[in-house]
Every structure is written in structure tokens, then in C-alpha cells.
Amino acid sequence: MLLTYARVFLCGGLICLVGQLLLLYTRLTSARILVAFVTLGVVLTALGLYEPFVEFAGAGATVPLTGFGYLLGKGAIDAVAEKGLLGALTGGTTAAAGGIASAIVLGYLAAVLFTPKTKE
Amino acid sequence: MNDQQRQQNYDDMVKRLSPKSEKPFSLLKAFVVGGLICTLGQGFKDLALQVLRLDQEGASLFCSFCLIFLSALLTGLGVYDRLGKFAGAGSIVPITGFANSIVSPAMEFKREGFVTGVGAKMFVVAGPVLVYGISTSVAVGLLYYVLGLLGG
Amino acid sequence: MQAKRYGRQSYALPSKPRVCSFASTAGKKEGEGPLQNSFDVVVQDDTLGEKSWEKAETRMLSDTVSLCLRKAGLREEDVDLFLGGDLLNQIVSAGFAARGLQIPFLGLYGACSTMAESLLLGSLLLDGGFAKRVVCATSSHFSTAERQYRFPLELGNQRPPSAQWTVTGAGATLLTCEPTHPIAVEAVTVGKVIDLKQNDExxxxxxxxxxxxxxxxxxxxxxxxxxxxxxxxxxxxxxRVGYRLFRELCKQEGLELGDRYTDCGCDIFAPEQGLQAGGSGCGCSAVTLNGHLFQQMLAGNIRRLLFMATGALLSPTTTLQGESIPSIAHAVSLEVVPCC
Structure with a gap:
């Protein structure tokens, strides 16, 4: 149990550390880094490399945006096996639908309830 | 001295006189905060699996939802931007950062209306992530389909 | 004609238009900085009770102009012209402020150089005899600039150490052609747009x-x-970055600036305030000039001042299209003269 959590912490932390390295040493903006991470997640999943990493690191692999890519990639691959060509179009988005819809609904609610404050 | 030389000289001067970030410390902060957010995610997942008795897929969604909810709440309360200032990529790269990038413009553009502001600007930062993530997943799906035809 | 012109960019103002009064309003962070005692008004709530940041900036600018006139014992109808601008698209803060003030208005855009640009044009108009009193004013607001040029306020991002913090503040100067006050504008230099291909916003x-x-x-x-x-x-x-570069550039041309050189962006915030490289925005030079610097001139600590507000003439669109950042600086030479 404790070991699992140690692996989650280390792997998740390392992915974020790579992100910070990119922020510091390249002039990539955070939006570009997020795009790179999600795309990398999809590609690594397609190559069969991300699945073992998820089994090893748990949330340390699924919570960072590469994990969002994994969800999209795995969704597409599984759906193709199940439904054929149509699955290529629907698989990724279906798998990610829960997360996207949560963010949209909660974002809307936050806009209704809260007003932005100036930065400190 | 021609223009190009002048620009080159000036570039060198700018590099020499511009301040450098405090690198080791900011890397540590990103590592620790990022790691903690993931650990929290694992906690939510285990809670879903063991206490709520959800299946793997349900537990993953529960975990994402809880993290997104927390991020939306902290963004609304004006705390997440301070966390971001402290942790950098540590709070940008996890799914909570993705949620923050949707919630913050939604709040910001409220005054431009709920359709033309909130609705239109919600994905101004996060949109590209969906565009490239989903497009790549479709490409991967197609590739697997073609490979399946060839192999099967 | 020739007598009023030093060269291609510089003009003499033999009639020496005077600074009749000045006023400044600053935000909370500026009010906690080294220049805190020099501002007329420090607003603690940067919404000024308005519904949007844009409305708040407009209020701040128009209140500052009104205060400047009140300090001179004048009303809006006593002023011939309002020259002003700000950082927002279509310079809405200035335009909307002018809607309320009802002073004939010329909107200017020089990015953060607007304070110098408006003083420059105002004194030329006075020297030319086209007006008796001109008010020159400009403003910037951290929150309006941030949402236009950068990111939503609640987005959790980090700023690199070379980044600057947009000053929340407005400054106004009332210029008059009557030799009734000690501070005079005696020469001006119009800047050229210079671009050494820097593209880091x-x-x-x-x-x-x-x-x-x-x-x-x-x-x-x-x-x-x-x-x-x-x-x-x-x-x-x-x-703080540009300050060092400017010194170095002048040194290469054989100019040793010594301690006669200061920068408003460096002076307005203390390094301990944690605002990276210092202040920026139209308001930065406007509140420093219309507070600290004019006060120093009146106190006799500065007799001759060369005020050069600098502006970066970029937009979010040009940055996205990969363009470099063209910049401009205008110089206004101010001196303390005997007055009747």
C-alpha cells in the first residue's frame, strides 16, 4: 500500500518535473507544453508503452495530462477492436467524455458563482 | 556595423544581462506538488474501488471528477493561481491544471456575457489540448484499424 | 520656423509651456511601494466599486483628470484639449473617460510611452498658440492589461524573472501657456520606432x-x-533588465549615465515586493512623473529633467504571428524656471 503510494508520488512528480524543465529551459508556453504532453500520451499508448507504466504508477501516470492522452488513445484502440472503423472516430472522445463534461459543467458553475480577483 | 551584427551583439547583451530563474528550487517545488496531486488522485481512486465498490472505469472517472471539482473550487476561491505561482508545472501538468485552464477563462469572461463570454472563451487555453489529443486518438484508431485489416 | 527646430526629431519650445498642476492615482501594490507617499490617491479596491476592470480603469483616469483640474482651481470647460490614451484595444479607457469629461479629445496610442507623447504634443500645441490649457493623461490597470495581453487572472502560471508587472494607476498633467508656474517644458524629441528583433514578450x-x-x-x-x-x-x-541594458547601450556610445539615471519601472516597486523585473504600463511613468518627479522639481532637488517614456508597440496578434517587438521612446525636457 505505502509502496504503491510512493510509486504514484515519484512518477507523478517526475512527469511534472519534466514539464517544469520545459518551462524553464525552452520558451514553450504552458499551453504548448500541455498539448505536447497529451499528444505524447496518445502516441506512447499506441506504441504499447504507456499501459505498463499505468500498471506500475497508477494515478502517478493517469493524473498528469499524459494520462489524459492515454485515456484517449486506449479508448480509440479498444473501440476499433470492438466496433471497427467507427470506433476510431468515437473511441477516444467517448473514453474522455466524463472528464471533459465535468470540466465544462464545473467551469460554468464556477463562472456563475465566482468572480475573478486580481493577482497577489 | 550592419543591422544583423547589431542585432546579434544586442542578443548577446540581452542574454548576459537577463536574470536567470532559480532552477533547482522551482524544479523541487514542481516535483513535490505534482507528486502530491497524483497521490491525492490515487487516494480518490482507492476510495472509489474499496469503499464505494466501483469498477476500474468508474473509479478512474470518480478520481478525475474529484480532482476537477477541487481544482474548480480552488480556482473559484482564487487559490489555484497562487498554487500555480508556487508550483509551476507541478500544478499545470496534472488534470487539475487542465481544469484550471477551463475554469479560469470561464470566470474571467463572465462580464462579456454567458454565451459570448463564458461559452465562447472557456476553451481559449484548453481547446488546443482537446484538438490535438482527440485528433491524435482518431489517427491512432485509424492506424490500428488498417493494421488490423492487414494483419487479420 | 527654423528657430523652433533643433533637428529632424527635436523641437524647441521658446514660449516654455508650464505645468500648471498634476495629479496621480495609484493601486494598492503601488501604494505599498517606495513611492507610496507621492500619490494623491491610493485605491485599495482596484475595482473602484465598478462592475468590470475596464470600467474601473476609466473611472480612475477620469477621476485623476478631474482632480488635476480641481488642484488648479479649474473646471472642465476651462480646458481646451484633452490628450490621452491607454493600453486597451481602441484606447477605450481614454475615450470613455473623455465621454464623461466633455473636453475636446484627441486619443493617442503610444503604448507605455503615452505620457511623454501627450506632453510632447500638448506643449507643441501650446507653443504654437493653438490652445491655452491642455490636459495630458494616461492610465493602465493590471487586471485589464493582463486579460488582454496575457492570461485569465485565475490561471495558475508562473512569471519568468524578466517579466514586468503592469502598474495600476493614472496620471494627469495640466499644461498652460501662461508663465504662472515654475516647471516648464522647454524642448521635446520625437522618437523613431526601433526594433532589434527581440521577441520575448x-x-x-x-x-x-x-x-x-x-x-x-x-x-x-x-x-x-x-x-x-x-x-x-x-x-x-x-x-530592472532594461535598466541594465540601457546603461550598457549608452556606455557603448560613450555616455556614462552615472547616478543621474533612474527608471520609473525600477523605482515604483521594491524588489522585496516580488514583482519580478519591476513595473510597466502607461500608468508606470505617468504616476511617477505626476507625483514623485514633479514634487522633486518643486522641492528644488531636480532642476533639469529629461523624461523619456518608453513603449512597446506590439499586440497579442503580432506576437502570435511571430513578429518581433518594435519600440519607441519620446523625450520631454523639463526645467524649473523663474515664474511671475
């Missing part, structure tokens, strides 16, 4: 420093003056 000081150096050199060359004739040379918002 988080390092504006680096983009603007060459423009400031170019204008200073043109001013000294055309007027035939030496650096030593000025007690103080002030740039608008180069910040």
Missing part, C-alpha cells in the same frame, strides 16, 4: 532599451547638449 525591457538609447542620442546630438546638463534622466518602464 516576457522581456519587454530588452525590447524597449534600444529605442530609449536611440532617442537619448538623437536628443543630445540635435540639441547639442551634454549629458551633464541634466540633473536627472528618467526612462518610463524599462524595468
Amino acid at each position: 516576457n522581456n519587454m525591457g530588452a525590447a524597449m532599451a534600444p529605442a530609449a538609447a536611440d532617442t537619448l542620442l538623437a536628443h543630445l546630438r540635435e540639441t547639442g547638449r551634454r549629458l551633464e546638463q541634466y540633473d536627472r534622466i528618467v526612462t518610463g518602464d524599462l524595468g
Whole structure:
């Protein structure tokens, strides 16, 4: 149990550390880094490399945006096996639908309830 | 001295006189905060699996939802931007950062209306992530389909 | 005609238009900085009770202009012209402020150089005899600038150490053609747009420093003056990075600035406030000039001041299209003269 959590912490932390390295040493903006991470997640999943990493690191692999890519990639691959060509179009988005819809609904609610404050 | 030389000289001067970030410390902060957010995610997942008795897929969604909810709440309360200032990529790269990038413009553009502001600007930062993530997943799906035809 | 012109960029103002009154309003962070005692008004709530940041900035600008007139014992109808601008698209803060003030209005855009640009044009109009009193004013607001140029306020991002913090503040100067006050505008230099192909929007000081150096050199060359004739040379918002670059650029041209050189962006925030390279925005040079600097002149600590506000003429669109940052600086030479 404790070991699992140690692996989650280390792997998740390392992915974020790579992100910070990119922020510091390249002039990539955070939006570009997020795009790179999600795309990398999809590609690594397609190559069969991300699945073992998820089994090893748990949330340390699924919570960072590469994990969002994994969800999209795995969704597409599984759906193709199940439904054929149509699955290529629907698989990724279906798998990610829960997360996207949560963010949209909660974002809307936050806009209704809260007003932005100036930065400190 | 021609223009190009002048620009080159000036570039060198700018590099020499511009301040450098405090690198080791900011890397540590990103590592620790990022790691903690993931650990929290694992906690939510285990809670879903063991206490709520959800299946793997349900537990993953529960975990994402809880993290997104927390991020939306902290963004609304004006705390997440301070966390971001402290942790950098540590709070940008996890799914909570993705949620923050949707919630913050939604709040910001409220005054431009709920359709033309909130609705239109919600994905101004996060949109590209969906565009490239989903497009790549479709490409991967197609590739697997073609490979399946060839192999099967 | 020739007598009023030193050279291609510089003009003499033999009638010496005077600074009749000045006013400044600053935000909370500026009010906690080193210049806190020099502002007329410090607003603690940067919404000023308005519904949007844009409305707040407009209020701040128009209140500052009104205060400036009140300090001179004048009303809006006593002023012939309002010259002003700000950083927002279509310079809405100035336009909307002018809607309320009902003073004939010319909107200017010079990015953060607007304070110098408006003083420059205002004194030319006074010297030409086209007006008796002109009010020059400009503003910037951290929250309006941030949402237009950068990110939503609640987005959790980090700023690199070369980034500058947009000043929340407004400054107004009332110029008059009557020789009733001690501070006079006696010469001005119009800047050229200079671009040494800097494209880091988080390092504006680096983009603007060459423009400031170019204008200073043109001013000294055309007027035939030496650096030593000025007690103080002030740039608008180069910040701590641009400050060092400007010094270095001047040194390469054989100008040793010494301690007569300061920058409003460096002076307005203390390094301990944690605001990276310092202040920026139209308001940065406007509140420093219309507070601290004019007060120093009245107190006799500065007799001759060369005020050079610097502006980066970029937009979010040009940045996305990969363009570099063209910049400009205008110089206004102010001196303390005997008055009747």
C-alpha cells in the first residue's frame, strides 16, 4: 500500500518535473507544453508503452495530462477492436467524455458563482 | 556595423544581462506538488474501488471528477493561481491544471456575457489540448484499424 | 520656423509651456511601494466599486483628470484639449473617460510611452498658440492589461524573472501657456520606432532599451547638449533588465549615465515586493512623473529633467504571428524656471 503510494508520488512528480524543465529551459508556453504532453500520451499508448507504466504508477501516470492522452488513445484502440472503423472516430472522445463534461459543467458553475480577483 | 551584427551583439547583451530563474528550487517545488496531486488522485481512486465498490472505469472517472471539482473550487476561491505561482508545472501538468485552464477563462469572461463570454472563451487555453489529443486518438484508431485489416 | 527646430526629431519650445498642476492615482501594490507617499490617491479596491476592470480603469483616469483640474482651481470647460490614451484595444479607457469629461479629445496610442507623447504634443500645441490649457493623461490597470495581453487572472502560471508587472494607476498633467508656474517644458524629441528583433514578450525591457538609447542620442546630438546638463534622466518602464541594458547601450556610445539615471519601472516597486523585473504600463511613468518627479522639481532637488517614456508597440496578434517587438521612446525636457 505505502509502496504503491510512493510509486504514484515519484512518477507523478517526475512527469511534472519534466514539464517544469520545459518551462524553464525552452520558451514553450504552458499551453504548448500541455498539448505536447497529451499528444505524447496518445502516441506512447499506441506504441504499447504507456499501459505498463499505468500498471506500475497508477494515478502517478493517469493524473498528469499524459494520462489524459492515454485515456484517449486506449479508448480509440479498444473501440476499433470492438466496433471497427467507427470506433476510431468515437473511441477516444467517448473514453474522455466524463472528464471533459465535468470540466465544462464545473467551469460554468464556477463562472456563475465566482468572480475573478486580481493577482497577489 | 550592419543591422544583423547589431542585432546579434544586442542578443548577446540581452542574454548576459537577463536574470536567470532559480532552477533547482522551482524544479523541487514542481516535483513535490505534482507528486502530491497524483497521490491525492490515487487516494480518490482507492476510495472509489474499496469503499464505494466501483469498477476500474468508474473509479478512474470518480478520481478525475474529484480532482476537477477541487481544482474548480480552488480556482473559484482564487487559490489555484497562487498554487500555480508556487508550483509551476507541478500544478499545470496534472488534470487539475487542465481544469484550471477551463475554469479560469470561464470566470474571467463572465462580464462579456454567458454565451459570448463564458461559452465562447472557456476553451481559449484548453481547446488546443482537446484538438490535438482527440485528433491524435482518431489517427491512432485509424492506424490500428488498417493494421488490423492487414494483419487479420 | 527654423528657430523652433533643433533637428529632424527635436523641437524647441521658446514660449516654455508650464505645468500648471498634476495629479496621480495609484493601486494598492503601488501604494505599498517606495513611492507610496507621492500619490494623491491610493485605491485599495482596484475595482473602484465598478462592475468590470475596464470600467474601473476609466473611472480612475477620469477621476485623476478631474482632480488635476480641481488642484488648479479649474473646471472642465476651462480646458481646451484633452490628450490621452491607454493600453486597451481602441484606447477605450481614454475615450470613455473623455465621454464623461466633455473636453475636446484627441486619443493617442503610444503604448507605455503615452505620457511623454501627450506632453510632447500638448506643449507643441501650446507653443504654437493653438490652445491655452491642455490636459495630458494616461492610465493602465493590471487586471485589464493582463486579460488582454496575457492570461485569465485565475490561471495558475508562473512569471519568468524578466517579466514586468503592469502598474495600476493614472496620471494627469495640466499644461498652460501662461508663465504662472515654475516647471516648464522647454524642448521635446520625437522618437523613431526601433526594433532589434527581440521577441520575448516576457522581456519587454530588452525590447524597449534600444529605442530609449536611440532617442537619448538623437536628443543630445540635435540639441547639442551634454549629458551633464541634466540633473536627472528618467526612462518610463524599462524595468530592472532594461535598466541594465540601457546603461550598457549608452556606455557603448560613450555616455556614462552615472547616478543621474533612474527608471520609473525600477523605482515604483521594491524588489522585496516580488514583482519580478519591476513595473510597466502607461500608468508606470505617468504616476511617477505626476507625483514623485514633479514634487522633486518643486522641492528644488531636480532642476533639469529629461523624461523619456518608453513603449512597446506590439499586440497579442503580432506576437502570435511571430513578429518581433518594435519600440519607441519620446523625450520631454523639463526645467524649473523663474515664474511671475
